[in-house]
Amino acid sequence: DTGVSQNPRHKITKRGQNVTFRCDPISEHNRLYWYRQTLGQGPEFLTYFQNEAQLEKSRLLSDRFSAERPKGSFSTLEIQRTEQGDSAMYLCASSRVGPKQFFGPGTRLTVL
Amino acid sequence: SQKIEQNSEALNIQEGKTATLTCNYTNYSPAYLQWYRQDPGRGPVFLLLIRENEKEKRKERLKVTFDTTLKQSLFHITASQPADSATYLCALDSGYALNFGKGTSLLVTP
Numbered sequence: 001d002t003g004v005s006q007n008p009r010h011k012i013t014k015r016g017q018n019v020t021f022r023c024d025p026i027s028e029h030n031r032l033y034w035y036r037q038t039l040g041q042g043p044e045f046l047t048y049f050q051n052e053a054q055l056e057k058s059r060l061l062s063d064r065f066s067a068e069r070p071k072g073s074f075s076t077l078e079i080q081r082t083e084q085g086d087s088a089m090y091l092c093a094s095s096r097v098g099p100k101q102f103f104g105p106g107t108r109l110t111v112l
Numbered sequence: 113s114q115k116i117e118q119n120s121e122a123l124n125i126q127e128g129k130t131a132t133l134t135c136n137y138t139n140y141s142p143a144y145l146q147w148y149r150q151d152p153g154r155g156p157v158f159l160l161l162i163r164e165n166e167k168e169k170r171k172e173r174l175k176v177t178f179d180t181t182l183k184q185s186l187f188h189i190t191a192s193q194p195a196d197s198a199t200y201l202c203a204l205d206s207g208y209a210l211n212f213g214k215g216t217s218l219l220v221t222p
Contacts, residue, residue, distance in 0.1 A: 004155070031208070033208070033209065033210075040214065041214055042116075042201050042203075042212030042213050042214050042215050043156065043201075043210075043212050044212075045206075045209035045210065045211065048207075048208045048209060050208075055208065056207055056208055056209060058209070091155050091156075093155070099144055099146065099161060099205055099210075100146070100158050100161060101158065101210060102158070103148075103155030103156045103157070104155050105153075105154055105155050106153075106154070106155050108153075
């Protein structure tokens with residue numbers, strides 16, 4: 001059973017640089033979610049895709065953030081002009097039908 | 113505004129005892145409530161889901177209760193083991209997304 005995978009697992013970047021993360025969901029799952037988690041907090045919703053359509057975006061998703069899911073398979077999350085406040089764990093989850101979500105291991109971003 | 117509150121302090125218990133974690137919420141009318149487990153540096157793992165018309169649900173050593181009048185869920189781990197040490201997150205649906213509490217850290221000592 002192949003779970004949700006995320007790459008890279010860790011990313012260290014300098015302030016102002018752009019970064020891109022990738023998420024590969026479980027193959028038969030048509031729903032894909034991105035969350036952000038900081039230390040001591042629960043995951044916070046960023047955005048949601050059903051197939052290739054981005055259906056929901058949080059206010060947390062500023063215009064420096066963009067997410068895509070071409071062809072309804074893998075997804076990418078790009079952060080432009082990174083800031084120190086973007087340092088967090090970025091989690092991807094997928095699901096089929098129903099509320100239960102399967103999470104990947106996350107990408108830990110450190111902005112210096 | 114919608115709020116989900118979990119015990120902010122870590123819960124330390126002895127192996128073999130029952131751990132009870134609390135999740136309270138305000139300004140929600142959830143159709144269901146979920147509990148997830150998260151280990152350090154890893155993504156959350158789904159444990160249990162309970163629907164609004166269910167009062168209690170069990171899975172092996174886990175038991176969840178859901179009181180929509182009190183707006184509270186209790187999560188119990190019976191006969192706890194050191195391997196149960198982790199952070200436990202409560203989650204409510206909000207559209208397609210999940211809104212999570214901050215989580216409660218559980219430490220089970222031998």
